[in-house]
Amino acid sequence: MTDDDRRDPLERLRAADPAAGVEPRDEFADEVVARATADATAGTAPVADLTSERARRRPRWLPIAAVAASLAVVGGVGYGIGATTGGATNLADGAAPPISLSSPDSTGATEQGVPEAMMPGSAGAADSRMSAGGAESMIAPWGWGRNSFSASGLSESDGTALAHAYDARSVALPEAVAALAAALGVQGTPELKDGAWIVGSQDGTAPAIWVSLDGTLSFSYSNPLISPWTCEDGTDVCEPTGAVPGEQAAIDAARSFVIATGHDPADFEFTTETWEGAVTRSAMAWPVVDGQRLDQAWTVEVGDQGLISGYGLLADIVELGDYPVVSEQEAFERLSDPRFSPQMTVMPAAIREGDDAVVSPEWVPPTEPPAAPVPGASVSWPVNDVEIVDARLGLATQWQADGSVVVVPAYAFTDADGGTWSVIAVADDKLDFSSE
Template identity: 40%
Template sequence: MTTHTPEQPDDAALERLRAADPAAGLDPDTEALEAAVRTRVPEAFAGATATPGAPASPPADTGVPSGAPVDELAERRARRRRRAPLQVAAAVAGVLVVGAGGYALGAGAVGASPAGDTSELTARAPIQLGTADAPAAADGAGAESFAGDARSAADVAYPGYWGGRTVFHQDGLPTEGASASAWAYDAAGVFAPETLLRVADALGVDGEVREDYGSLSAGSADWTGPTVSLQPDGLASVSFNDPTKDPWGCVVVSPAPADGDGGGESVEPGVCEEADHGAPPSGADAVEQLRDVLATLGLDPAGYEVVADEQAPDVEAPRATTVTAHEVVDGQRTGTQWSATFSGAGLASLYGALAPRVEIGTYDVVSPAEAVERLGDPRFGGGGMIAWARESTLEQMAVEPEEPTVPPTLGEGARFAWPVTDVTITDARLGLAVQYQPDGAAVLLPAYELSDAEGNAWSVVAVVDEQLDFAPAG
C-alpha cells in the first residue's frame, strides 16, 4: 500500500472542444504500441510476421483447384476473421496506452516530448472526475462531458463492459483524513473587451471588439485574416486562428484554365492550391515560441509543462509543429492547457484557458479508506474508472469474435445473471481535478486517484461532505 500527497476557427464550440482535448494533435508511437501488443497478444500477429520488404511466401495449398468456383460469402467471412485479431489488437493497444499512465496521449507519455526527450517530463497526469462536464458542454461543446459519460459507463460495467457491477474494498489504506488547497478560475475577472484587445494586440490581430453569441471577437469578420475570440466559459477560453499561416489552407483558383489552348476557360471548378509556408519550427524551437507567447499574454511559462508533438517518422516534410502547454500545480498537470500550431510562416492557431487561478482556501479531505467507500456511494457516482491495466481485461478483449449464435433459452426456475466484480483498492494518490459548478464556474479541487494492485484506476472527489453542497442543480 502506498499513498501520495501533492507537494482551450469560426465554430467557437468546436474550438473549445479542441482546446479541451488532452490528446489534441498527438500521434501515437505506433512502433511502441505494436511491440506491446506483440508481447501481450502474439496471436494477433500470427501469419503476419514477415520481414518488411521480404518476398511473400507462396500461398498455401487449400486443396481447391485453381479453376474451381469461389464462394464469395465464405471468403468475406474468412477475411473478417483474419482481420479480427488486429482489430482486437488495436483495441488492446489503446488499453495499454491508457493503463500506462491515466491517458498516456494526453500525458505526453507517447509521441510527445518537450524537445524530443520524454525523460524531461516530470508532472503527473491530471486526475479527471466524471462530474467535470461543464454545463456549457451539454450541447457537445466540451470534451469533459464525453469523457465523463464514458468513465461513468465503464465504472458501472467494469470489467465485463456491459451489464456488470462493481463492489469496492480497500486493503491497508490510511483511515485518517487530511487537508489540501483548492483554487477557482477567475473567468469573471478577465472576461471583458479590454482583455480581448490586450490579447489581440499580443497576437497581432487588428479590429474592433464585437459580440458573437455571447463571446467577444476581434479581427477578420469573413475569416480571411487573423481572428481571436474570448469565450464566456469557466476558463475564459481564448481561440486564435490565422488562415494566412494555416499549414493546410489553400487558395481556390477559379475558374481553372482550360486544357490545350490555354486561352479559354474550363467549365470545371477551380483547383485548390496549397500555400508553401516552408518548414515549420523544430519541436524545441516551437516549445520556446509558445513559452514566449504565454509570457506575452501575461501568463507565467514556469507554471506550465510545455510539450511538442513528435513528428511521425514517415513524414518527410511536415507542414506544422503542434505544442501543448500543460498547467502544473504541485507537480501535477491540472487538465487545463494551451495548444498552439506553428507553420513555417509562424503561429497559425492557439487555444487555451486565460482565466487566472486564485486560491480559495484549504479544505478538509476524507481519508483514502473513506474515498474508496465513495466509489460505491451514488452521490459520487459521477467519478469512475479512468484507466485499465488488468491482464484479464486484455485477454477478454483479445478473444477473436466468433460467428454469432442464438443464445439458449433460460430454463424454468433458473437464477438470473447479475454479474458483480469485486475490486480491492491498494493505492491512493491525493491530487487535484478540474470540476465545473452548475453555473459553469471552474474550480480546481482535491481529488483522489485510487488504484488496485494491477494498475486499474478510478477517481473521486476528496473534499469532506460538510464542505460539499448537495443541493440539486437548478
C-alpha cells in the same frame, strides 16, 4: 504502500534529513559570522537579484515544496510525484499528473463554450476521454459498468487541503482581448457577440480569436491562412503537406502563446506530441498548482509556417483557503456511493499497450440468433472486481452550477491493472448536494 510509507509525513521528512542528529562543533557559528562580516567589509560579497533568482529557481523547487507543505497539513493521506514522460518539459522536475472529475464524454473545452470548429486537436482533454455506451461497456472495467471495489491499508486520517478557483472577473475585458489579439497578430476590434468576445474574421478566411464568457475565460485562436487543411477555393478535398516542426519549436510556440495572455510560463509544464503521417505538431501547456498538474491543458498546433491554432484560459487562479478533506478510506468508500460517480480517468496499462488478452476480440458475424435461456437459468449481471492498490491526493477542476470553476482537492486511486479512478476529496459538509 508499505507501513513505513504511512508514517506521519513530518516524521518521514525528519527521517530523510541528511543532517539529522548532527551537531555543529564549538565556535562554528562564530566563525561563519566572522567570515560573512569580513566579506561585507571588503566589498566582495555578491549582490543577488532576488527577483530574477526567484524566477529562475521557482519552477524547480516550489511545486515539490508545496506538496511537502500540504502533506504536513493534511496528515496521513497518501501522495505521489509522477515524473513527466514524453516530449520536452518545463524543467519543473515532474509535477504530479492531473486528476479529472469530468465524465469522459463531457470533458474538455466544448463544455466550456468554445465552438468545436475553433478547437485545435486538444490532447489535454483527449487524455481523459474514453468511449462508453452499448452493452459491451457495461461489462468492461474501463466503461460505465457495475464495479465492486476492494482495498486494504488505506489511511483513515482526514485533514485539510488548499482549494482554488478561476477568477474570470479579475480580467479587464475588452482590454485583455485587444491585448491578446495584438500579441497574436489578429486584426480587428474586440466585439461582444453571442456571449463571447471575438476579434477578426469568423468565416475562416483570416486569423481570429474567440473568448468565451465562461468561468475560465476559455479562448481559442486559429489562423486558416497557414493551416495545411485549408483547401483552395473550389476544392473539397486536399492533401495536407509540410514538414513536422521539431519538439523545441512546438514548446517555444506554446511558451509564447502563454506569454501572449500575460501569464507566466514558469507556472506551466510543457509537453509535445505528433503522430505518424502528421504534418503538424501539438504542444500542451499544463498549469501547475501546488505541485499538481491541472486537468485543463492549454494546447497549440504548429506547422512549418508557424502557429496554426491554440486554446487556453485567460482567467487567473486564486486561492479559496483550506477545505476539510476526507481520509483515503472514506474517499475509497465514495467509489461505491452513487452520489459521487467515480470516473476512470486512465485506462489499465495493458489496454493502453494493446494487450491482445485484454482488448476485445475481433467481431465475427453471427450465422444464427442466440438460443433462448433455459428455464431457471441465472440472469447475467456482470460485475467487475476492482482492487485499489494506491491513493494520491491532488487537485481537479469542477464546474459549478453558476458556471464558476473551482480547483478542489481530489483523490486518484490506482487499481491493480494500472487504471486510475478519481473522486472528489472535499468533506460532505462543504459539498452542496442540491440539484437546483
